Amino acid sequence: QSVLTQPPSASGTPGQRVTISCSGSSSNIGSNTVNWYQQLPGTAPKLLIYSNNLRPSGVPGRFSGSKSGTSASLAVSGLQSEDEADYYCAAWDDSLNGPVFGTGTKVTVL
Amino acid sequence: ELLLVESGGGFVQPGGSLRLSCAASGSTVTSSYMTWVRQAPGKGLEWVSIIYSGGSPFYADSVRGRFTISRDNSKNTLYLQMNSLRPEDTAVYYCAKQASPLTGWFDPWGQGTLVTVSS
Numbered sequence: 001q002s003v004l005t006q007p008p009s010a011s012g013t014p015g016q017r018v019t020i021s022c023s024g025s026s027s028n029i030g031s032n033t034v035n036w037y038q039q040l041p042g043t044a045p046k047l048l049i050y051s052n053n054l055r056p057s058g059v060p061g062r063f064s065g066s067k068s069g070t071s072a073s074l075a076v077s078g079l080q081s082e083d084e085a086d087y088y089c090a091a092w093d094d095s096l097n098g099p100v101f102g103t104g105t106k107v108t109v110l
Numbered sequence: 111e112l113l114l115v116e117s118g119g120g121f122v123q124p125g126g127s128l129r130l131s132c133a134a135s136g137s138t139v140t141s142s143y144m145t146w147v148r149q150a151p152g153k154g155l156e157w158v159s160i161i162y163s164g165g166s167p168f169y170a171d172s173v174r175g176r177f178t179i180s181r182d183n184s185k186n187t188l189y190l191q192m193n194s195l196r197p198e199d200t201a202v203y204y205c206a207k208q209a210s211p212l213t214g215w216f217d218p219w220g221q222g223t224l225v226t227v228s229s
Contacts, residue, residue: 035215037155044204045147045155047217051210056217088155090214098168099145099214101155 003028004089004102011108012079020105022072022089028100032092034072036065039086048087049074076107084109112137112218114205119223126195126227132188132205132220140183143208145216146190148201148225156201159190160208173199195227 005023012018022034036049047056049065052072062077072091076083089102118130132144146158159169159179167179178191188205202224206216 044219050215099157104154
């Protein structure tokens with residue numbers, strides 16, 4: 001079951017900035033760090049952002065993350081065609097004693 | 111660089127069993143926290159189970175009592191024994207390494223193995 005809520009879709013033209021929200025509660029985002037994953041069609045999820053706002057080596061700088069209270073956001077600046085994918089947020093949930101994922105957002109490049 | 115490769119998926123009837131494997135190479139996962147995450151067709155990601163370095167397992171409510179996570183350190187391999195399978199267990203199953211304890215930070219992920227439960 002998805003405990004974190006994301007918009008089902010987001011879109012933009014090449015070069016635009018797109019933002020994806022992730023809403024949780026005090027037991028997950030409110031007390032733990034947020035991570036973001038990118039899933040290209042037909043492939044496994046790939047870590048995009050960890051610990052709220054850190055990028056793994058190899059992830060372009062146009063991807064950035066932030067967190068405030070019980071919500072988090074992923075921003076994609078300078079949208080490119082290869083950014084068309086599904087994006088998921090994730091955080092540990094202290095009540096469930098396990099990780100929880102967001103509902104997922106499909107990003108379309110127009 | 112750690113590489114994870116899942117295997118063991120397939121077609122099974124409701125009530126049946128399957129054992130998934132996740133073979134690690136490039137690095138040892140003996141002292142790592144390892145997890146299974148699944149994705150039903152056209153759906154989002156769902157955490158299934160996690161095993162800590164000391165061997166303690168935890169499960170999602172949806173699979174507790176039916177699934178068992180384990181590891182063979184001599185083979186650097188993670189397993190998921192799935193019993194009493196239901197149609198709603200149909201999904202691609204991914205193994206991943208939890209990069210930091212008590213977080214949703216998983217990296218890397220395997221390519222996944224498809225489990226189909228149907229009569």
